[in-house]
Amino acid sequence: MKFPAPVSVSWIASLIHADIKGNPDALITGINEIHKVEKGDLVFVDHPKYYDKSLNSAADFIIINTADVSIPSGKTILVTDEPFEAYLKIVRHFRPFTPAQSSISSTAVIGENTVIMPNCFIGENVEIGKHCIIHPNVTILDHTIIGDYVVIQSGTVIGSDAFYYNTKKNRSVWYKKMLSCGNVVIENHVEIGAGCTIDRGVTAETRIGQGTCMDNMVHIGHDTTVGKNCLFAAQVGIAGGTIIEDGVTLWGQVGVSKTLTIGANAVVLAQSGVPSSLEGGKTYFGYPAEDASLKRRELVWIKRIPELWKKVMEGE
Secondary structure (H helix, E strand, O other): OEEEEEEEHHHHHHHHOOEEEOOOOOEEEEEOOHHHOOOOEEEEEOOHHHHHHHHOOOOOEEEEOOOOOOOOOOOEEEEOOOHHHHHHHHHHHHOOOOOOOOOEOOOOEEOOOOEEOOOOEEOOOOEEOOOOEEOOOOEEOOOOEEOOOOEEOOOOEEEEOOOOEEEOOOOOOOEEEOOOOOEEEEOOOOEEOOOOEEEOOOOOEEEEOOOOEEOOOOEEOOOOEEOOOOEEOOOOEEOOOOEEOOOOEEOOOOEEOOOOEEOOOOEEOOOOEEOOOEOOOOEEEOOOOEEHHHHHHHHHHHHOHHHHHHHHHHHO
16 A cells, blocks of 8 residues: 555654664655565564565565564664554554445546446445446445446455454464455456455555456455456456466366466366466366366376276286
8 A cells, every 4th residue: 555645754653653773764655565565665574484574575664573683774674562553553544444425435436438237335436437337236345446348247346355364373363354455456348247256455456457357256365466358257266466367267166376376378177276376378177286188187097096906906
């Protein structure tokens, strides 16, 4: 999330009651989680396992729960006992929860010739382009950006919170929700089926590329980037932080794990599971998803095991 205007380190430190190690006058442009940080960003870390990753990331500013670290040149740290609570406080300040006053927010911008059917909800600061059709009972939540000629079928939710938690098993509540302050961006000529869910980014964006089409009951996790002209059949599920490149086809009930990449023009056949990155331009099948031609030959040999075992036994 980018701040409306850059803010000083000293101002943020005052907000979260942190001690500063570095330049108090440096300007912070936004806050991001570790997988999405950019220069000028603020990130938080509260576990020694991730100290080095955070300190050596693109982020210039780090909220951390120890001063006993080596600070890379040009970085500034803000030391506080509870970095996660500090993150929540910053998000609540810049993106406070505001209960809806109407089904279509007065801050929404809707383009010409766009049709919004009955019982839709459109949240704060939503932008919808021209010539779109939003079918009944669609929910489009705050800060979503939708291009031109987009079709969204009934019951779909765009911009729901990320499934993303701060986990500590030494407290009574193990999983504490990491507030989402990102958004969803849907490019031109996208078609989304009925009953789909597209989560917004935790601190950045979830993006659906131009010309992509989704069947019913598809789930897209937070911070996922879907390329142009992709095709997803029913009940596809994609976890957070994944990159789906242009022209990828995922057939029914394909499950894709988090923070991996599926290369351009890959095809994954129905009911396959993708636990790691796949090269583009190939067809995959099974779990773990592998080259479909190899997987088919493997299945043929598996079917022959009883026959081969019988021959072995008869030969004894």
